[in-house]
Amino acid sequence: MKKIYFVFILLLSSFWLHSLSEDKLFNEAENLYYSGNYLFALEAYTDFLANDALSDQAAEAQYRQGLCLFYLKRYTEALDIFSGLNKRYPANPFSDYVLLWSGVSHFNLGDFPESIAELSKFLDQISDPELIPQALLYRSLSGVALNDFPEAIAGLESLVEEYPDSSASGHGVIVLLYSYLKTGRYDDLLLLAQEINVGEVPEKWQDHYQLYIAEALWEKAEELEAKEIYQRLLDAPVEVATVAYRRLFITAQRQHDLSEMEKLIQRAEERFSNEKSVLMDLWLRAGIESYKRDNLALAEYFLLKIWGLPDRQKISEAVPLYLTEIYVKREEIEEAVTLLQSYLKLQDSAAALMRLADLYLSRENYEQAVEYYRHFMEEYPRHERYNEAGYLLCYSYYRQEALDNAEVLTAKLLENIAGDSYRKELLRLTAAIARKKGEASEAAARLKEYITLYPQDISARIDYLKILFALEDYREIIDQSDRFFNDFPLISEQDLYAFIITNYLNGLAQVSEKKYYEAEQSLAQVTEQEAVAAELSLIYPYSLFYRGWAFFRLGQYEKAEEQLLLMLNNPVNELVNRSLYLLGWCLFSRGEFADASKYFAQLAKTNTEYAPRASYLQAKSALKLGQEAEAARIFKNLMTVSPTSAYADDALFEFAGIKSGSGKLAEAANAYRELVRRYPESPLAEEALYKRGEMYLEKEMYEEAKGAFYDYRKVFPDGELADGALYWGGKASVELGENFGAVLYWEKLIEAYRESPFRAAALKESAGVYAGRGDYKYALELIKRMIEEYPAEARAAQAEQRAEELNYLLQGLTDREAALSALIGREGGAKTRKGREAMIELARLYIYEGGSRTDFAFQMLERVVEKEDRESAASAQFLIGEFYYRRGELIKAAGEFLQAAFIYPEGPDLMAASIFRAAEMMSLAGKERGVRELVERLDKNFPDSQWTEEGRKLLKTGGS
Structure with missing residues (x-):
């Protein structure tokens, strides 16, 4: 029992000693922490946690451990500790405060979005007036770092207004002033500066405070007040003083105060003589400011001061780049190239390399441009300008005429390019490459693909229309133009050039597609004033001409004339003659032949392709005016002066027609023959010989007509008019009494030209000849063929009747x-x-x-x-009397004649003739009384009839 008690006492004393040791370690760490000895405090807290991680004070020790790391600026480690604290001790009382220190740590590590997130959570959960200002300050600082000034300003305004006495307020004021400055709220900046007691601003921010006030005044163009402050800041810390120097230098520069500029430079160089980097930065900024103000000489002066330093490898690439731009502006390209080449030998620079390549490209030195763009792509495959270099390399190949290289590289870049950077330009270039290779259809396809992806690219859509015009794809032009105007309803205001050229190309396409009304409407948009404004004055005369052409094809000749006359007031050599010609046509079409003749005569005198056709139409105008002699003269002159023109054969044909019409058949015949001799391939050659035969036939010169039609068949045995020549040759032969010869012509026509319109007539005429020769059987066969093969013509010619007649003729x-x-x-x-x-x-x-x-x-x-036809019956009855008379039955005949007289009383002549013949029969029969009675009846009823006179003679000679 004693032994057990001893063990218990031993254990209890051990626990007490351990607890005493734990408290001692923790208190030691706390003392070190609160005394600001964070490094040793960190070690003490670490030892404490190593000895007893399960202590009630473990969470607080780990929290303090994180704070020590924070104050030692070991922010990453601090974040790890804070993260572990919340995981190991989820219910610890410091979790909300961890949000603050984590947020500030993230800020110091440059992780601004995470800083804002952590600090926002802290502000939502904690109402500690001592820590909230810190949270507001650092959250706003993170916002400023992200250029999110509106959110930053809101937090800073809360900090300054609600916590003016906090330690963070002074810094917050400075950041708020800066934020106002960056957002252009200069009046708010100056108002806040007035409200703040300068003494409230921490000493280390005093110079910044003054600087921001000066900058606001500067931006408000209150340079005198700003200048006073800048002058007080020349001895301020570097980051403030350099701004003051720059502003004062700019002021002196604006005032052209060279003395002040020199003083400032000298003072700055003395001030920063031991700080070359600061001095270089000052010179660089002064040089850049001078460049921006287009003071190239001064800019060059400052930049060359840097360039002249012995260790050029430490020089900012901005120096050679700005010097390059100065030389370019002065057109000293060689100096710019030399400078960049020198710099690139000392230091790698993507920007300098690209600029050098750009310079070669601008000088059209495509070989060197290719070399340097290619070098850039090899050296900087991940550079943000890689796609740009690739595009410019392709373009250089294109301009170098290395089209295959350009095509291959463009395709490769499009396949591998990341994002949309320069994809648009490369796609556009593919079309240009195809076009330059002469592959217009491929270029059109590429451009169509391009504008499908980038429909807002107006210039590409115009290029597409131009290629389509070259391809004569007029329907696609019309379709694309409609889409273009639908996509850009305000294009006339947005891009006048595009508006004019699209209407012009659309109008020409519509003319080509015979959509003349639409063409006129499109071309009407190409006014002289707008064409000039769009720098398209060259197309204006063309638009007038084609609008005139559209009106002409619409039959609106007066409107066409108006456009063409306007065109002649804005002449384009290649259109003048066409316009004169079309003007003549308009007048000719309106029947204004005299005026038309004037234009044609004017054009006929030119040495152009239009002269022969104008001469021809001048003669046609003369014909319309009834001036046959003048027309003949012009036609003759045309075929003499321009015997090889396309109108010479027409002129000769018309000349022959005039001579034929005036009765000069020999001249006409010779002209027709001459046409065939000179122009055997002319489509008028056949007609000329045929006309010759028609002319003779019309004048009833049958022998000559027959010969002329024979000449036609001899020269043109397979001519289109050969069947007509056979038919009319046969007709001429009939008139000459050569019926057998006529039949030979017609039979050849019937057998050889089964589709001829003359064949039916030839069958009929041949049947007539054969019937005339008594060959009724063959004549009947021909008529039957006509009835069977040409029923309509047979009906018109009464062929059925003729067939019946021939049948009766065959019967004798x-x-x-x-x-x-x-x-x-x-x-x-x-x-x-x-x-x-x-x-x-x-x-x-x-x-x-x-x-x-x-x-x-x-x-x-x-x-x-x-x-029941009394008229016909009376005539028939009269002939019955004649029948009996010829049979010798005189009394019977007299009765029949007398009966005929009373059948049709409306025919007095037949009545009188019948009574006379009855009297004549009585006279022949010796019946004198009967004769007398009948003659008296004639005398009574028909006193003036010839038959009454004949009856009286009968009484005198026979009756008595």
Whole structure:
């Protein structure tokens, strides 16, 4: 039992000694911490945590450990400790404060977004008035570092207004002044500066405070007040003094105060004689300021002071770059090139290398440009200007005519390029390369792809239209122009050049596509004033001409004339003659032949391609004015002066026509023959020989006509008018009595030219000849062929009737009998008036001829009498009287004649003739009384008729 008690006492004393040791270590660390001995405090806290990580004071020890690291500016380690604290002791009472120190640590490490995030959380969770100002200050400082001045200003204003007595307030005021300065809030800056007691600003910020006030006054152009402050700051710390020197130097520079400038330079050089880097920076800034103010000599002076230092390797690349720009502005390119080459030998510089390449490119030294751009790409593959160098290398290849190299590199860059930087330019270049290689279609395809991706690139869309015009793809031009105007409804205000050139190209395309109304509307936009303003005055005359052409094709000749006359007031040599020609055409089309002739005459005198056609139309105008002799003279002159022109054959043809019309057939015939001799390939050659035959045929010179048509077939055996020549040659032969020769022509036409419009007539005419020779059978065959092959022509020529006639002729009838028989058959005998008349005529023929057909005639007459047509019946009845007369039955004949007299009383002549013939029959029969009675009836009813006179003679000679 005693043994156990001893052990317990031993353990208890050990625990007490350990606890005493733990407290001692922690207190020692705390003493070191609060005395500011952070390095030893850190070691003490570390030992404490190593001995007893489970102590109640472990969380606080780790927190203090983090603060020690923070104050020792070991911010990364501090962040690790703070992070571990919250993970190991999630419920520790310091977690909110950790946000503050973590935020400040992130600020000091340059991790500004994370700093803002941590400090914002702290401000949301803690209301400690001693720490909030610090949080506001550092969060705002992070905002300033990120150029987020609005947020920074909001925090700083809260700091200054709500915590004016805090230790952070003084620094906050300075940062707020700076923020106002950077955001252009100069009045707010000056107002705040007035409100603050200078004594409230910490000593170390006093110079900055004064500087920001001076800068605000400077920006407000209150240079005198600013100058006073700057002068007081010349002995301030370097970062403040250098600004003061620069501002005072600029002031002296503006005032052209060379003495003051020299004093400032001398004073600065004395002040910073042991601080070369500061002096170099001052010279550099002075040089840059002078350059920006276009004081190149002074800028060069300062920059050369730096360039002349022995150790050029420490010189900023801005020095040779600004010197280069000075030389470029003075057009001293060789000096600029030499300078950059010297610098690049001393030090690598991407900017200097690019500028050197750019200089070679600007001088069109493409070989050197290629070398340096290629060198840049090899040395700086990850540089931000890599894509730019690649594009410019491709462009240099392009200008160097190394088109294959340009094409290959462009494709490679487009395949591997990161982002959109210079993708647009490279795509555009692919089109230019294709175009330069003569691959217009490929260039058009590339540009179409490009504008699909970049539809807002107006110049590319204009280039696309130009290539399409070269390709004569007018429909695509019209389509693209419509899209262009839809995409840029205000283009006339945005880009006048694009507006004018697009309307112009669209108008020309519409003319080519015969969309004349639309073309006129498009070209109307190309006014003289706007064309000049767009530097496109050269196209204005063309737009006038083609607008005139559009009006001409629309039949609006007066409007066309107006445009063409305007064009002649703005002449373009290549359009003058075309305009004169078109003006003449407009007037000619309006029937103003005299005025048209003037323009054509003017153009005919020129030594141009338009002269022959103008001369031709001048002659045509004379013809329209009835001036045949003048027209003939002009035509003759044209074919004499310009025998090889495209209008010489037309002129000769027209000349022959004039001579033919004036009855000078020999001259006309010779002219037609001459046309064939001179211009055997002319489309008028055939017509000329054919016209020659027509001319003779019209004048009934059949022998000459036959010969002319023969000449045509001899010269043009397969000519388009050969069938006509055969037909009319046959007609001429018929007129000459050469029927057999005519048939030979027509038969050849019938067999060789089955599609000829003359073939039906040839069949008919040939049938007529064969019928005339008594060959009714072959004639009938020809007529039947005509009926079968040309039903319309057959109906018009009454071929069916002729076929019937030929059938009757084959039966032995005479031509007249056959014709009448055919007509009777077609009309159904006595059913129609024509049929009855034909029956009466055929019966008369048979009765008067006598013979075997008189009984047939009597039957026909009886059928006519039976019809209710008193006029026809009277005529038929009269012939029945004739029938009986010729059979010797005189009394019967007299009765039939007398009966005929009373059938149709509306026909007095037939009545009188019938009564006379009845009296004549009575006279022949010896019936004198009957004769007398009938003559008396004639005398009573028809006293003035010839038949009454004949009756009286009958009484005198026969009756008595």
